[in-house]
Amino acid sequence: MDEKDYTSIMKAKPLFFQRKPSTQQATEACLQIAADLCTLETRKRARKKSDQASFDKAVGHIIGDLLNAAASEHTDWVYRSLNKESFIGGPVGAVTFKAVIDLMMEDGLVVQHKGGNVSNPFTDKTDKAPKYSPGMASRFKATPKLLSLLKARGLTPDNVSKHFQLELPRQTIKLKASSQRVGRQKQRGRLLRPKHDNAVLELEQQVNDINVYLSKQQLEGGNFNGFQRVFNEGDRSDFRWNMGGRLYAVGDESYQLMKKAERLKMKINGAEVAEVDINASYLCILTSRLDYPIPKDTDLYAVAELPREVVKAWITATLGNDGFHKRWPVEANRRLKELGYDTSNGMSCRQVQDIVCAAFPFLHQWEGGGIRWSHLMHQESEQIIYAMETLRDEYDIPSYPVHHSLIVPSNKVDVAVAALKDAFMRYSNQHCRLSISRAS
Numbered sequence: 534m535d536e537k538d539y540t541s542i543m544k545a546k547p548l549f550f551q552r553k554p555s556t557q558q559a560t561e562a563c564l565q566i567a568a569d570l571c572t573l574e575t576r577k578r579a580r581k582k583s584d585q586a587s588f589d590k591a592v593g594h595i596i597g598d599l600l601n602a603a604a605s606e607h608t609d610w611v612y613r614s615l616n617k618e619s620f621i622g623g624p625v626g627a628v629t630f631k632a633v634i635d636l637m638m639e640d641g642l643v644v645q646h647k648g649g650n651v652s653n654p655f656t657d658k659t660d661k662a663p664k665y666s667p668g669m670a671s672r673f674k675a676t677p678k679l680l681s682l683l684k685a686r687g688l689t690p691d692n693v694s695k696h697f698q699l700e701l702p703r704q705t706i707k708l709k710a711s712s713q714r715v716g717r718q719k720q721r722g723r724l725l726r727p728k729h730d731n732a733v734l735e736l737e738q739q740v741n742d743i744n745v746y747l748s749k750q751q752l753e754g755g756n757f758n759g760f761q762r763v764f765n766e767g768d769r770s771d772f773r774w775n776m777g778g779r780l781y782a783v784g785d786e787s788y789q790l791m792k793k794a795e796r797l798k799m800k801i802n803g804a805e806v807a808e809v810d811i812n813a814s815y816l817c818i819l820t821s822r823l824d825y826p827i828p829k830d831t832d833l834y835a836v837a838e839l840p841r842e843v844v845k846a847w848i849t850a851t852l853g854n855d856g857f858h859k860r861w862p863v864e865a866n867r868r869l870k871e872l873g874y875d876t877s878n879g880m881s882c883r884q885v886q887d888i889v890c891a892a893f894p895f896l897h898q899w900e901g902g903g904i905r906w907s908h909l910m911h912q913e914s915e916q917i918i919y920a921m922e923t924l925r926d927e928y929d930i931p932s933y934p935v936h937h938s939l940i941v942p943s944n945k946v947d948v949a950v951a952a953l954k955d956a957f958m959r960y961s962n963q964h965c966r967l968s969i970s971r972a973s
Contacts (some may be wrong), residue, residue, distance in 0.1 A: 542646055545602070545610035545672050548786045550624045552597025552792065553590070555698030562686040565591040566679075572635040581813060583631075585756075591625045591633045597697035599643070599675040600683065604690035611644070612670040618724045622704035634673065642679040646672035649896060656963045699747060701759035702783050705740035706733055709777070725767045732774055736762065740780070743921065750931040751929040754799035755788030761913070765907045776907035778914040780934050789935050794941060797972040799929055807970065809949050811916075811957065812966040813845075814851040814937035815909045816893075821961035822904055825895040833966075836892045842872055852909060856900035858882050905916035912960055913937055920956040923951060943971060 553680040554560040578589060590594035603609045613619075613630075619626040623668055623928045637643040685687065688696055710722035727733050744759040766775030780791040788796055799806050811817070822829050827833070834845045850865045861869070861882045869876055876882070890896045898904075916936050924930040924941070928948055933940040942948040950967055958966035 542610050542672050543669075545612040546598070546605065546608060547597050548595070548611040548613035548673065549783065549785075550591075550594035550598065551699055552594065552693075552697035553700055554593045554597065554603060554696065556688055556696045559597075559696035560593070561794055562683060562688055563596055564589055565595065566682065566701045567592040567643070570633065570640060573636055573639055587626065587629050591629045592876075593697075594625055595630075595633060595637070596675075596683070597693070599673070600688065600690055600693045600697065603680060606695055608712075609886070610672045610964070612672050612675045614670045616723075618796060620725050621724050623850075624700075624703060628638070629942070637679075640678075641676055642682075644676055645675050648672065658951045663938055671845065672841055685713075693786070699756075699758045699784070704937075704956070704968050705737050705744065705761055707761050707763045709763065709765050710768040716916070722765060722768075727767070736774065739918070742973055743918075743925075746925055747931055747933070749927060751802050752788065752799060752933070753803075755791060756784060756785045756786045757782060757788060766905070775911050776905065778911045780914065780918065782933075786935060788940075794972075797970060801933075801940070801942045803941045804944055806940050807943040807946045807949075808935070808938050808940050809946065809953060809968045810938035810968045810970065811913075811938060811953065813848070814913050814965075815906075816848055816966055817911050817955070817957075817963070818909050819852065819899075819904065820895065821901075821963050822908075823895045823898060824880040825893075827963060836889055838888055840874060843869060843876075843880055843885060844889060845872055847882070847889055851886075851896075851899065855907050856906065916953070916956040916960045918962055919959065920949070920952040923952045924953065 537628055554563050567708070570592065571588070578624040579585075582776075591886075598611050602611045616633070617627040620630065630939055634643060634645075638645055648669045657929070680690075682693050682777050706727060708727040709727055712722045713720045720723070740760055740762050747757055748759070758780070760780040761783055762778055763774075764774060766772055788799065793808065797806060797808060816833055817827060819825075833843045834848070836844045846865050846869055850862050859882065866876055874880065913936075917937065917939065919941060921934065924939075928945070930941060930945045930948060932949060939949055939953065946969060949970070953967060954965060957963070
């Protein structure tokens, strides 16, 4: 494998089954390929009608995502975890996917780059640490044979968006277990299957309503294919749908994954946009929970003796963690060095902690105080969603969240500012600081 192949494999797009055949041309092509695949099987009994429908549907979804990847200038690979838990609640089940993808590889329509776990260097004889850490997910890509078959029916990477429709997510609520740490590596929490009680149904309806409303708007310069609301730490005994809960835009090309400068070039229903950001969101929410007054008209990241970016990086890393870091997280340290800050020179993580905690004594309560990062994220998400619903229901103004900010039509900024301030006061009982960004 040369460097070009390796780069392409590492930049693989996710295989999320987001696209389905939406024209007669694409539908007939996918059904024919599904029928051809079935002739390769040596089954004693034909599939039940419902199982065959699931098989045909899976073929369409897989081809849509493969063809979309083939249209990319950076990669023609897609990745997909083969862990059965990763298929929970999705449009294609684990068993069906394996049946289809194995047949596609057998027929020479798809090639695979196998993923797998890597040895865990922190394992020990007590077996307290797992022997393996998560590695790279399996990669798949369409072969020239598949692309040729599709081209013969008028389906190409260039017209994939015409023939394969992006669907709004059917599963709008995702629940994850607590993440785990192996050495300095963080393993994401596994997916859990939420119980569909009234609380979940209400949460699902809320996200569905947001998705349907925004799907009727025109977002130029960015992609919106619906949100999923992701809750975290669902395996904790004190979980009550009160941990995590951010709205994540689905898809590997969503507007949320764009750089801010590019997002600000978007248009909503023909209008230029502005991004309204809640400053020091987690820190402000924490002060409200601890009943600590926020200093008025003060930059909360302006702490004597330290550069603002270093303070912001430390607070962000700390309030996104279970407690205090003993050393700078690798990514945070890398970003600070790119900004010209040498953290080995009087700005170690512990040294910065001492200075910031002296400026904000309530931060001493962060470790072991009962408030977790997931609580802060949940309160933030509630504030953002409340503001979005206010803008939608009272003013018919669409808004697109990026964690603790909202993208709105530039000529509606004043209304959005008022909605965010009202939401923050409602949930945090205090004023928030906002900043507004527009395209330069």
